[in-house]
Amino acid sequence: MKHYIAILTLAAVLSGCTASNKSSEVNSLTDNIQTLTSPDGRLRMNFGLNKKGIPTYELNYNDCKVVLPSKLGFTFRGRKEENVYSLESGSKRYAKPVDMQTGFSFVSSSTDSFDEVWTTVWGEESRIRNNYNELAVTLRKDKVQMIVRFRLYDDGLGFRYEFPEQPGLVDFVIIDELTEFAMAGDHTAFWIPGDYDTQEYSYNVTRLSEVPATISGMQIGNASQHVIGPSSVQTSLQMKSDDGLYINIHEAAVVNYPTTNLDLDAKTHVLRTHLTPDAEGWAALLQAGSRTPWRTVMVTDDARKVLASRLILNLNDPCALEDVSWIHPTKYMGVWWEMIVGRSTWSYTAEHNVIIVGETDYDNAKPHGAHGANNENVRRYIDFAAANGMDGLLIEGWNIGWENWFGHQKDRVFDFVTPYPDFDLPALNAYAHSKGIRLIMHHETSSSTLNYERSIPEAYALMNKYGYDAVKTGYVGDIIPVGDYHYSQPTINHYNYVIRRAAEHHIMVDGHEAVRPTGLCRTWPNLVGNESAKGGEFCESVEPKHLTILPFTRLQGGPMDYTPGALEMDLRYINPKRSDVLHFTVCKQLGLYLTMPSPLQMACDLPENYERYADAFQFIKDVAVDWEQSKYLYAEPGDYIVVARQPRKSTMELAAKGVAALKDGKKDYVNGASRFCLTDVNGRPDATKDIWFVGGITDEQSRSFDIAFDFLKPGARYEATFYVDAPDADGVNVSKETGSAPCARYNIYKQTVEASTVVNLTMAPSGGFAISLKEI
Amino acid sequence: MKHYIAILTLAAVLSGCTASNKSSEVNSLTDNIQTLTSPDGRLRMNFGLNKKGIPTYELNYNDCKVVLPSKLGFTFRGRKEENVYSLESGSKRYAKPVDMQTGFSFVSSSTDSFDEVWTTVWGEESRIRNNYNELAVTLRKDKVQMIVRFRLYDDGLGFRYEFPEQPGLVDFVIIDELTEFAMAGDHTAFWIPGDYDTQEYSYNVTRLSEVPATISGMQIGNASQHVIGPSSVQTSLQMKSDDGLYINIHEAAVVNYPTTNLDLDAKTHVLRTHLTPDAEGWAALLQAGSRTPWRTVMVTDDARKVLASRLILNLNDPCALEDVSWIHPTKYMGVWWEMIVGRSTWSYTAEHNVIIVGETDYDNAKPHGAHGANNENVRRYIDFAAANGMDGLLIEGWNIGWENWFGHQKDRVFDFVTPYPDFDLPALNAYAHSKGIRLIMHHETSSSTLNYERSIPEAYALMNKYGYDAVKTGYVGDIIPVGDYHYSQPTINHYNYVIRRAAEHHIMVDGHEAVRPTGLCRTWPNLVGNESAKGGEFCESVEPKHLTILPFTRLQGGPMDYTPGALEMDLRYINPKRSDVLHFTVCKQLGLYLTMPSPLQMACDLPENYERYADAFQFIKDVAVDWEQSKYLYAEPGDYIVVARQPRKSTMELAAKGVAALKDGKKDYVNGASRFCLTDVNGRPDATKDIWFVGGITDEQSRSFDIAFDFLKPGARYEATFYVDAPDADGVNVSKETGSAPCARYNIYKQTVEASTVVNLTMAPSGGFAISLKEI
Secondary structure: OOOEEOOOOOOOOOOOOOHHHHOOOOOOOOEEEEEEEOOOOOEEEEEEEOOOOOEEEEEEEOOEEEEEEEEOOEEEOOOEEEEEEOOOOOOEEEOOOEEEOOOOEEEEEEEEEEEEEEEOOOOOOOEEEEEEEEEEEEEEEOOEEEEEEEEEEOOEEEEEEEEOOEOOEOEEEEEEEOOEEEEOOOOEEEEOEOEOOOOOOOOEEEEHHHHHHHHHHHOOOOOOOOEOOOOEEEOOEEEEOOOOOEEEEEEEOOOOOOOEEEEEEOOOOEEEEEEOOOOOOOOEEEEOOEEOOEEEEEEEOOHHHHHHOOHHHHOOOOOOOOOOOOOOOEEEEEEOHHHHOOOOEOOOEOOOOOOOOOOOOOOOOOEOOOEOOOHHHHHHHHHHHHHOOOOEEEEOOOEOOOOOOOOOOOOOOOOOOOEOOOOOHHHHHHHHHHOOOEEEEEEEOOOEHHHHHHHHHHHHHHHHHHOOOEEEEEOOOOOEOOOOOOOOHHHHHHHHHHHHHHHHOOOEEEEEOOOOOOOOOOOOOOEEEEOOOOOHHHHHHOOOOHHHHHHHOHHHHOOEOOOOOOOOOEHHHOOOOOOOEOOOOHHHHHHHHHHOOOOEEEOOOOHHHHHHOHHHHHHHHHOOOOEEEEEEEEEEOOOEEEEEEEEOHHHHHHHHHHHHHHHOOOOOOOOOOOHHHHEOOOOOEOOOOOEEEEEEEEOOOOEEEEEEOOOOOOOOOEEEEEEEEOOOOOOOOOOOOOOOOHHHOEEEEEEEEOOOOEEEEEEOOOOEEEEEEEEO | OOOEEOOOOOOOOOOOOOHHHHOOOOOOOOEEEEEEEOOOOOEEEEEEEOOOOOEEEEEEEOOEEEEEEEEOOEEEOOOEEEEEEOOOOOOEEEOOOEEEOOOOEEEEEEEEEEEEEEEOOOOOOOEEEEEEEEEEEEEEEOOEEEEEEEEEEOOEEEEEEEEOOEOOEOEEEEEEEOOEEEEOOOOEEEEOEOEOOOOOOOOEEEEHHHHHHHHHHHOOOOOOOOEOOOOEEEOOEEEEOOOOOEEEEEEEOOOOOOOEEEEEEOOOOEEEEEEOOOOOOOOEEEEOOEEOOEEEEEEEOOHHHHHHOOHHHHOOOOOOOOOOOOOOOEEEEEEOHHHHOOOOEOOOEOOOOOOOOOOOOOOOOOEOOOEOOOHHHHHHHHHHHHHOOOOEEEEOOOEOOOOOOOOOOOOOOOOOOOEOOOOOHHHHHHHHHHOOOEEEEEEEOOOEHHHHHHHHHHHHHHHHHHOOOEEEEEOOOOOEOOOOOOOOHHHHHHHHHHHHHHHHOOOEEEEEOOOOOOOOOOOOOOEEEEOOOOOHHHHHHOOOOHHHHHHHOHHHHOOEOOOOOOOOOEHHHOOOOOOOEOOOOHHHHHHHHHHOOOOEEEOOOOHHHHHHOHHHHHHHHHOOOOEEEEEEEEEEOOOEEEEEEEEOHHHHHHHHHHHHHHHOOOOOOOOOOOHHHHEOOOOOEOOOOOEEEEEEEEOOOOEEEEEEOOOOOOOOOEEEEEEEEOOOOOOOOOOOOOOOOHHHOEEEEEEEEOOOOEEEEEEOOOOEEEEEEEEO
8 A cells, every 4th residue: 555645735935926927917907996905914905996997806915916806896687667568578678787897986995904703602613713904995886886895814805795775776686796706827626516506516626727628527417406507616616826825715694695606717717706596587686785795715825724714704794693502512313324325215105106295195005114214213223322422313204205205396395294104203202302312303395495484383393392403404306486596595595594493493404405504604503504515425426535625615614414424334234235335444434523523413324333333433422523622734625634623611511511411310412422532431521621632534545644742731641542544444445345344444542642742644545533632 | 417228138048049159160079078967957068089189178058159169188398307407508408398188088987966055154145055067087198197077057167177196197297278268259258468467457348359459458557567468368257148148267276276367369269278387487386186276167148147156166175264253254444545545655764765674773764754554643543443333444554664665576575573663553453452443464565475474473473462363465566586476376375375374373364466366265264355456546547347347257256355435536635636536426336335245345435534425434334244145136247236135144143242242342343344234223233133235336327227125024124225326426527526526426315115115226327326224
């Protein structure tokens, strides 16, 4: 096995740029040029109007051009001519589109600075600094005033458009947003194809100029999909310049507005916003007094700073909830993976090929016998989850309707309140609660957002009645109302409506197939997770590099319910009809609990698999899911991530109470995550001891890293438990042998370490490692 | 003044037809011809397949052909090719449309008969006979089985398509329904233009062949409108043949399906269904196990039988509610007409041109002073309504948002819970209740169905909290979700969702600008009214003939909240800036309470106008709104209607209790309607006495009728109060003088009558009359 020794390519303080980045400017700023610098002075932004009166900005990092002069603006829809109708066409006539890009004049500008530290409800760190310089430029086009507000942080730029209340503007429709990001070079890009409906794509890593030639190969099918064109990619788009700059284009605080794709001109490397339209083909219906989401350009000289950046969260509004005491981190198992792998089913009967909710007679339907969410099976999972320190158990396929769901534009797909005959909801909840486990609700909407909204009153009342406090929602299939898309303004409003309604009911939300998050979890911390990317359910097609890219892209907007923890890579072990494997080593799966931070973290595998890998499973039982602080030790998108994290103190204290209560026979399932790590030799919790976890993953390359434990308390000694790939382990070439298979070769050992300790660890191809550290 | 003596053109028992009706058949039925006759044997229907395997039916009345052989069938959408995407077009590829009209084969047929009498919750009569013969034909096209179910009544035909659960069919999409109604002649038609969004049109009366040449003149503008084409009309379509047959094409029980327009071939007189599409252009997404609404062809030889027909109600499902005790008839006033006429406004301030619900500061906004729904004004209406025997008071413009509502595709238009600063909702409700008046809620959705559905939990909770038990909903403006229409399947589902949710909260619904009703009030009797036609709010443009047509068309599906009772026709009296008048006599306005039956009946005028016309207003105070039985004495669409009605006994008994309770100082606002008529000389109620009301209206022609009181109890004597146009009265040429104006010239007198009495009454041009009869 060939080992690759990682060399840290720290761009450090760049003193100059390559010639290509210094090329002359085409769209030069000519009028009322305003300049803004980041607090540390390294990022500098200029804004002005060009000769045509087009608002234009550019961004530099030290002497290096990051964004060449780039245009801002919109196309508005002309106002409807009220009560004028054309009999010929049968449709209403509208005025021509209104150009809201050229011909702007400068009105005024103002600057501001901001510096605060805010406390998170959960996440990678307990406190986040929000420090920026701000420039707000007021422009006028005809009678319309528009403000462009820029916030420049040490790690990037955010800007948005604002339309203040004013005499000349009431309601208006955006057809196109014309925001450009003119890249200064043919950067290496980590991208997925543009789409109005799905992000469940593998990442491609190419030069920007190579996107058009390779995009069709990336466009795999999906239950709902609307691919955009030959040269469009999605946010967040991570890039790396030849000068070693990491540039990330994303969006923050998408509320009442669609998310955007980025149309790429592969020759000029100019990216332009391409908003998801609604069923009429309009992008956004807005009123004066509103504003767009933030457009962001993160710029760092070190990949680790991308992962440590809080740019997106900082650009979101503060927490909207007065009481957040009911929001808690959760480690959970699920009656789910066995369905994904095809051993059992969501559905209950083969007797009906058509299901009409409320009419189909399930009580007299003959069960087909493969239904996963049956009482006996669920109790088995409850027993195992309780015995192994989980907080929750997700159960999918508990409610009627799974015989006939997505793909048919069926409005009333599910009712979210009627269990299958073999799922005794009250009894199973009572049983779970008696063991300190909370059941996690599952609401597959089948993308019938209308039906889901109509069902929410009864569905959430049921959850409250039986003590569910978290729901996994799903949006498989095309959106109903028909003609709409997953990422359009109306559907974005739906997701946000669900989050708000859930908060009223003290329900945490984990949205699958919903829009990619854009940091809204700061404002609504009950949004504890999203899928919104290619997740573990894709099994063999999850490529080794995939997980080393997601934290740079998808996770910038919020945590992902990736569903780690599959310790048995050979899926025949679960379902003999399968012939595929997962391209991971066991230790890479463990490492994911650190590299894919989420307050909602799954242990996705089956109880029997965990029993077979009990020694490795111990790490999953131990690991925390909510953090006081995080230290990114090594990172490179597409290659590797190594991170150390200290569990959040307040959460650990709550967990300690929970463990003690459980020990005393009292029901308490709040914040039990990492309860195992907390227990001392007597099985009692001890939250006074310092605890850390370290994890790493790599792509298809084997890599070795020196791990310096200098983040530990000076002078303290820690018992470290190492979970490391064996020298002959291999997560790429996963042969179909169990037990002795290369993916399952690992070593677990304990070692005392302190702040001065340095150890060298090697990760196998598509391998990883995990370390738990407990102060002695 | 020229008097026109009405001659009753009773076609009676037709023994033959004109030659044109006996023309040879083009689409003759060739295969497996099935015949069905009505219980009385006069209607006969044949069904069969033609040479191309097209399902075909024809309908005869005695020897007279009513519907020539007419095709049935559909165009289905081909199944989506799953996961096949075209990068070029950026959209999903679908297979070609599937012909579901030709190539059918006969599978089987069955017949049945049904005869029952059911009891209504409210309406024109307390008991309705439902008596029909049924033929169900099962057909097969390729693998798909389809049933066509025909029900033949004495007064018409109903048929629908059914798609039973079957192996070859799961979910399917209807692009077109191809149902034909081939008329046997160039009938006189009473029609409004086809539209996907509005029915607020004046009726045209032309030959079928004249529709294309005259339709554009009928297409006035509306806040939401989608006119269809040069030869499309709406249901219900009333026709009259040269042979004196009254033929009415309508639809019944429209659930989970769009309503239809009728495309007319003006040369062949063939009408074809034209369903309202959704935002994707599809007509209906259905599942096997579902069925279409009924298509109906009413055939009578007497116009009075059209008005007395219960065909549409009979084809709807029985009442879905266990408890209907909370549903009650209501006579109400409104803080509304003064807004329609422009004396006051729905809005509160001119300070904001943009309103963002939840953000706009109303408390510090300067009122513009014209807001109608202010505490003082509302109390004035409450006082007047209570003193004059009303049950309810509608108040529009009570909630924030009216400064900026329809026409802008604004999603969050209203929140339905926040009153304007000058509307003290709790205090006004308490004040109203103390006087036996219930406030009627107003929910203008501005056609943002999404926002309304999201708001329902809080909105209906507020209603329940403060004792509102009825809501007037409004759907002004284009539908949001954008791209959709008022009459599409998704929007139909919305209206029905609202009715169901309202029923859960014991709320009665009166939907304005919603889809035309199709008899659903049988199933959901809390749907107490709809506008869904050109109503009183259109003021001067309501033509004299309009109200003589609506009962033949719009009212076939359910009652209309027309808002009668405007006694001051000169609108300058309300708002000096107006220069228009209403083309009614005072007595025609009174007659409407009989000719426009509705359990929710408004007295729309202002208190000060009723004080000025106190003698005529007495009839509005007296008249009942819910009936034991109804006798149509004279009727001809477009010309006149005269009807006698006996108040419902059970309602009168309840009303008597209410009157007594009020008299004793107890609050009781249930079923107070007609409480004035009930009171004896001591002001006490007496429900033991028989009561009748008679009313009549005419078009622009003056007409005289002999009124025979043979419907009264034999031997009993009645005090009759007559409200009759004066000889020089005129509702067409309404000069702008008050008091002595021709529209306001009437005589009121009492006379003792009995069953043998016959009186001759004359109605002025656009005039009418009213009589209240009370057993002595």
